[in-house]
Amino acid sequence: MTVPASWMPNASMQRIVCHWSAGAHDASWLDRKHYHFIIEGDGNLVRGDRSVSDNAAPIRGAYAAHTRNCNTGSIGVSMACMAGAVERPFDAGRYPMTRPQWDAFVATVADLCQRYGIKVTPKTVLSHAEVQSNLGIAQRGKWDFTRLPPFPDLVGAKVCGDFMRASVQQILAGEGPKPKPVEEPVEADQGEPxxxxxxxxxxxxxxxxxxxxxxxxxxxxxxxxxxxxxxxxxxxxxxxxxxxxxxxxxxxxxxxx
Ligand SMILES: [Zn+2]
The missing domain is CATH 2.30.30.40 (SH3 Domains)
Structure with missing residues (x-):
């Protein structure tokens, strides 16, 4: 397991929506506010402020708002990267997605699929860029992710999404690399306002x-x-x-x- 069991409370969840943060390589307080899980540039996994169960139906009170009109039953996982990136012509910016980050991300999604009994299909494990086409919920042209900097040959939401799902399936089948597990839960740093x-x-x-x-x-x-x-x-x-x-x-x- 990559994700500590205590970070995955009981909840009925339907899908996992995968993002990049459009921020830097460290998980910022904004990232922790909007996503349940953030993978930093070096592959370190950080827990967001909201628990997965906060997004279970019916949503009451605060929850992780990560996908427009698609937060109920949705777990939000994000890679902290891609600040200043431009889709066309493609420029990954100063904080491109890294390979260790991708590997830890895929392992995290695999853990969540296993824990919450989510099947790996285009409607249940998908990138933000696929939400509009796969679920029919408009997303204002989100492109996380139509590009994967560690895999420059892959272009387009479906190609990248299919690759992600295949990679998750590989891990669930016991193949593929397993990044090192998180040893110490990282506590959210409250900090000064x-x-x-x-x-x-x-x-x-x-x-x-x-x-x-x-x-x-x-x-x-x-x-x-x-x-x-x-x-x-x-x-x-x-x-x-x-x-x-x-x-x-x-x-x-x-x-x-
Ligand atoms: Zn997104």
């Missing part, structure tokens, strides 16, 4: 500052502006400008520093 912010720098010449993700433009930030990232909705960051204004910016044009 001011530490619960990521800092970013604008990389676009002029970055639109919006009221909501894809919402009205309320201003602009020039290249090099330092911002505080205080929340994230997939590829969008809620940011505080140096002048103290709150708004949303595309994560594609922000380097997390």
């Amino acid at each position: 001011e530490a619960m912010e990521l800092r970013g720098v604008v990389t676009a010449g002029w970055l639109n500052f919006r009221r909501s993700p894809m919402g009205d433009i309320i201003g602009g930030l020039p290249r090099g502006t330092a911002i505080a990232v205080i929340d994230r909705d997939e590829g969008w960051y809620q940011a505080r400008s140096p002048g103290g204004y709150l708004g949303w910016v595309s994560g594609r044009y922000v380097d997390i520093v």
Whole structure:
């Protein structure tokens, strides 16, 4: 087992949705807020703030919000990587997915399938990029993952998803590499409120500052502006400008520093 048994409480779960964080290689507080499990760049497994059982139907109170309109019964697993990545032409950015990370991710998904009795099918073990096509739930063009940097020949949501499922099946069949198990459960670092912010720098010449993700433009930030990232909705960051204004910016044009 890669995942400690105590991290997998009893719950009736239907599927596993697999993501990348569009962040850096370390699990940030945002990652812990949005996903049940995060695999860091070196393959280290981190538990999110919300328990798997928080997403069991019927959802009451706080839960891990990882997939738009598809969180009930869904376990969210994410690889911490791909900040600033661009789909076309493909650029993996400064924090590309790593091979140790992928191996630990696949092993984690295999453990979860076994623990929760989830069959490995395109509707039950899928990437975020497949949710719209496989489940018919719109996802605003999410592309985690249509590319897998450790496997550059694979392109497209279905190709990458099929490869992921085959890799999980291999582990469930007792084949394939097993990364080292987690020895000590990693406790979420509560930290000071001011530490619960990521800092970013604008990389676009002029970055639109919006009221909501894809919402009205309320201003602009020039290249090099330092911002505080205080929340994230997939590829969008809620940011505080140096002048103290709150708004949303595309994560594609922000380097997390
Ligand atoms: Zn995602």
